Amino acid sequence: MLSNATVQPETKSNGVSLKQTAEEMSKLSVKEQKVGRRALFDSSLISTEVSAQLPAQYVLRPLCEDDFEKGVFECLSQLSVVGEVSAARFAETFRTLLAQGASYMNVIEDTERSRIVACGTLVLEQKLLRNCGKIGHIEDIVVSSTERGKRLGLHLIHQLKHLGHALGCYKVILNCKQSNVAFYEKCGLEVRDVQMVEYFTE
Numbered sequence: 063m064l065s066n067a068t069v070q071p072e073t074k075s076n077g078v079s080l081k082q083t084a085e086e087m088s089k090l091s092v093k094e095q096k097v098g099r100r101a102l103f104d105s106s107l108i109s110t111e112v113s114a115q116l117p118a119q120y121v122l123r124p125l126c127e128d129d130f131e132k133g134v135f136e137c138l139s140q141l142s143v144v145g146e147v148s149a150a151r152f153a154e155t156f157r158t159l160l161a162q163g164a165s166y167m168n169v170i171e172d173t174e175r176s177r178i179v180a181c182g183t184l185v186l187e188q189k190l191l192r193n194c195g196k197i198g199h200i201e202d203i204v205v206s207s208t209e210r211g212k213r214l215g216l217h218l219i220h221q222l223k224h225l226g227h228a229l230g231c232y233k234v235i236l237n238c239k240q241s242n243v244a245f246y247e248k249c250g251l252e253v254r255d256v257q258m259v260e261y262f263t264e
């Protein structure tokens with residue numbers, strides 16, 4: 063079972079951004095407006111061991127539906143092109159990810175500033191091979207430039223490895239630039255095979 067949809071307990075907001083327009087609000091179901099903010103997956107899948115190693119003001123958690131306001135795209139933009147995404151588009155995409163149930167996006171929030179400072183995702187691939195096994199693909203790892211060198215990247219990778227194990231994957235894999243190989247080796251991964259690619263769009 064790949065479903066990761068869950069409802070977070072009530073937290074400080076209802077998950078509907080204060081800056082969202084009435085039109086955007088109307089696109090959310092009544093339930094979504096009343097229930098506490100939703101997380102992409104159950105927070106019991108966050109490693110307590112990894113969380114305990116983070117400096118005090120940082121929290122490791124699943125992506126939540128109010129993270130648009132907390133700068134998730136500013137953080138992601140330090141990895142690659144993010145385009146022009148509105149709050150409504152983010153909300154719609156969040157619902158799609160929830161429904162698909164295979165994408166486990168983790169974030170680290172600096173709670174003193176209410177800003178997302180690191181992101182990393184595990185995407186589950188259901189196989190027929192390996193006794194119908196599962197692979198975890200580590201994707202979209204980024205730490206905000208001002209926060210690098212504080213071991214947030216390392217903690218994020220350890221969390222994604224923990225997730226892969228907890229979800230029953232027989233391995234986790236990723237693609238990266240040569241310049242990041244040493245970082246991933248410090249996280250316990252090893253180089254195996256090569257990546258090949260053909261882009262369909264720029």
Ligand SMILES: CC(C)(COP(=O)(O)OP(=O)(O)OC[C@H]1O[C@@H](n2cnc3c(N)ncnc32)[C@H](O)[C@@H]1OP(=O)(O)O)[C@@H](O)C(=O)NCCC(=O)NCCS
Binds near residue numbers: 217
């Ligand atoms: C790569 C990245 C995620 C590392 O995050 P970070 O939080 O700065 O790294 P950490 O502080 O956790 O580093 C852990 C260890 O790896 C080392 N390290 C980090 N980046 C490294 C690199 N590019 N090359 C070699 N070693 C590296 C650190 O020195 C540290 O070593 P130590 O344990 O001996 O002290 C971050 O630099 C980043 O977001 N880069 C831009 C986006 C990117 O390239 N993402 C990866 C896409 S595949």
